[in-house]
Amino acid sequence: MEKISHLDEIQIIEAVTDERGLDGALRRHLFECPACRAQKEALQGRLARFGQISRGQAPLDFRKPRVSEKSAGVLRPAWRIRPAFGLGVAFASVIALLLSPLTLTRDRLYTQDAVYREMLQDEKFMTEIEKLEENPLSGFYVIGDPGDDERDIQTPGAMNDDSVTHDGGSRNA
């Protein structure tokens, strides 16, 4: 088996930048030889230190933007950040689905009780409408208690003498 000498400077650099590019025998030597490995690690260390220095010295505009861990969390699903929030959203979604027109049937919307109640209210409302329609000035034409619509509407000819003031002229003039 051919004896391989230590790696030269170029081969060490190649081992740092792209070790796979080295010949198989050289890689085997690098693995077995502590001296060559030490040379490679020393070069790697120098390069790393140089990188650190240059990052520190670079103007702010040229530095890589750093994304903090906190802000990076925004991209994570919300339920991982705040489980309670996730649970709330899930619950709201279920409620929204249950109440949506897709699932809410007409029969559930209009239960018999609700329909009966509305019928009673509507009957009362329509009675008021009818009264208003029949005599919008009820109270104005009624003698006595203006709020009492049950009384007969009296014409001036039918009025009692006591209910009319005979001042010989118009009251409003």
Add this chain to the structure above:
Amino acid sequence: MLNKSLAILAAVVLLLFPAICRAKEIPPGRWWHLPYFADQLSITDKEKDELDKLFDYNRKRLAELKTQMEGEKAELLTAIDQEHLNETSAITKMTKLESTRTLLAATRFSYSLEVRKLLGYERYQRMKTLYRNWHGLQQQ
């Protein structure tokens, strides 16, 4: 112009009066959601939706007109109660009130008309009979 408008209003009221008198032939509320009416009149879901829309619109409009009439009535009574009566103003207010009243009657009538159109002759007649019987059932 005013006389012409009043004449038209009066004609409309007279024309609508028999129909207005018949308005109580229709049950109040959303009766089409009661199985008693819906089943016997074979009211479809689509018809129920149409009746719902019609009812909502009509009652909303009636409520608006009722409020409007109450306001106009108050204005008229205030005008009449003035010490120095302005007759023209009072008559104008009365005309306004009468006009709103006609509109109210027409709105009420239009509901009956739409229900009649939607149900057709036979179902409308059947609905009236059912309503009369329903009154009896309620009293039992």
